[in-house]
Amino acid sequence: MHVVMIGTGYVGLVSGACFADFGHQVTCIDKDAGKIEGLKAGRMPIYEPGLDTLVARNVQAGRLAFTTEAAEAVRAADAVFIAVGTPSRRGDGHADLSYVHAAAAEIADLIDGFTVVVTKSTVPVGTGDEIEAIIRERRPDAEFAVVSNPEFLREGAAIDDFKRPDRVVVGLNDERARPVMTELYRPLFLNETPIQFTDRRTSELIKYAGNAFLAMKITFINEMADLCEAVGADVQQVAKGIGLDKRIGGKFLNAGPGYGGSCFPKDTLALVRTATDAGSPVRLIETTVAVNDARKKAMAAKVAAAVDGDLAGRTVGVLGLTFKPNTDDMRDAPSLDILPALQALGARIQAFDPEGVAEARHLLPGVDFRPDAYAAADGADVLVIITEWDQFRALDLERVRTLMRTPVLVDLRNIYKPADVRALGFRYASVGRA
Structure with a gap:
């Protein structure tokens, strides 16, 4: 499957590299040109044991790529993951969703054909509704489904957590997204990983x-x-x-x-x-x-x-x-x-x-x-x-x-x-x- 990961921070980079290791075609996108150039050169922006080797292996195999340009990759994608930061907002403690909303707007302008938009970032209840509304307002004609797929990665053990998780949680309101998410995580069926659809x-x-x-x-x-x-x-x-x-x-x-x-x-x-x-x-x-x-x-x-x-x-x-x-x-x-x-x-x-x-x-x-x-x-x-x-x-x-x-x-x-x-x-x- 063709997967796009928007954001190459901790969650986006680890998830993208692991999906590529599953055999999917993954493109990781980031606005930070310096970070992308570093990744292309094999320099990791974070320290996570084994991540540099995992990235290098999948880049060499042609399954993992990095770019600042989203258009081509998003148009070809079966699933586009939002994996941007949601820091605490100054003053009131609410999660700052500005990066999530900006990613949703960018996705809306680029999707071509039915696309599953997956929220990997940790977001408050109801954020999926907001993402859906942003995309629908900008592209009333678009064919898409918005899915919640939270991450449960421990820093220092993230690769193992992704490949051998206690569970995978998928929240969807549109049944068209179910077969796409099932296929993305199909390699985990061999481990009998519980996948909870809700x-x-x-x-x-x-x-x-x-x-x-x-x-x-x-x-x-x-x-x-x-x-x-x-x-x-x-x-x-x-x-x-x-x-x-x-x-x-x-x-x-x-x-x-x-x-x-x-x-x-x-x-x-x-x-x-x-x-x-x-x-x-x-x-x-x-x-x-x-x-x-x-x-x-x-x-x-x-x-x-x-x-x-x-x-x-x-x-x-x-x-x-x-x-x-x-x-x-x-x-x-x-x-x-x-x-x-x-x-x-x-x-x-x-x-x-x-x-x-x-x-x-x-x-x-x-x-x-x-x-x-x-x-x-x-x-x-x-x-x-x-x-x-x-x-x-x-x-x-x-x-x-x-x-x-x-x-x-x-x-x-x-x-x-x-x-x-x-x-x-x-x-x-x-x-x-x-």
Whole structure:
């Protein structure tokens, strides 16, 4: 099938490359000429494990192409995917749909013959109706169907998530779109992937509801972590004990400094705004948003407490800046709250991240970025682990201790065992453990 992906950001690029790997003919379109030229030259605009190899393989096979010119590809397409950004709108928290609306208008002017227009971007309930109205107004004669097909990709594991998903959700109000969407995802039938066909508005809400539930689960275990510290319990054992219950499950029960990233913060906020506008407020999600924001800001106080409450003039080494490992994404990362708060307490910051430094330089002024973990620890009064990159799980802690001015380790991801670290002479603080 001929597929067009409008937008070569995280979702569009990964989805386009994976569809091409399924054997479809895919054209990825972006207004950013520099990004397109880079992709043609094999340079990825994002860090995602395995993506460069996947793109190169399908470009070489002639199944994947990149361009700034939409006309020819859209006219030949069986399905055109909208995969543009929907950031939180300044001032009110609603999803900014300006890029989605612009893509719909462009598609309307170019489609030729029956075309399925697929919303891959995360959008509020009713956006499919708006897209349909935009296209119909500009092209009353057009033959098309608008479909919702939300993405469920985890950064750092996106390719595997696309090819081996828990489920595929397709929301449609026009049955003509069903065989097209079925054929697009036919390779997944071999894996017996559940494909849920539903109406468009339900599909749009599934995406928001799923992300909101996971964000709530993270926030729940973080509050349990605080309670564990207060009463002398171990949050990791609590998480294991409740996670073994199949009704709960163990995923997203890792206590830490709060959630961040490109999805949970904006999607929970957008769901709150949508629900409020509909007169059906979601109090649990409102509280989740507020508690998570407060948690990220409170982590600086936890670091200060590890050095007797005084950070003035002290050096803090930081390991990990991105919101999670295996990505270069800094969007709403806890580090963006924690590091400025540490600086406000008088600390000097020296930090290392395996992939996030290029973006962090623009977002974290006054930070001394170091080339590796040991350089970040060199001369530090306290070392803080914010992101659980694999390379931080097996540090030579004896070497770290000799490099530091004072051996204090604050582990906000609980990747070390307290007894082991303390046996090496460290003062050690973690999350939700006595």
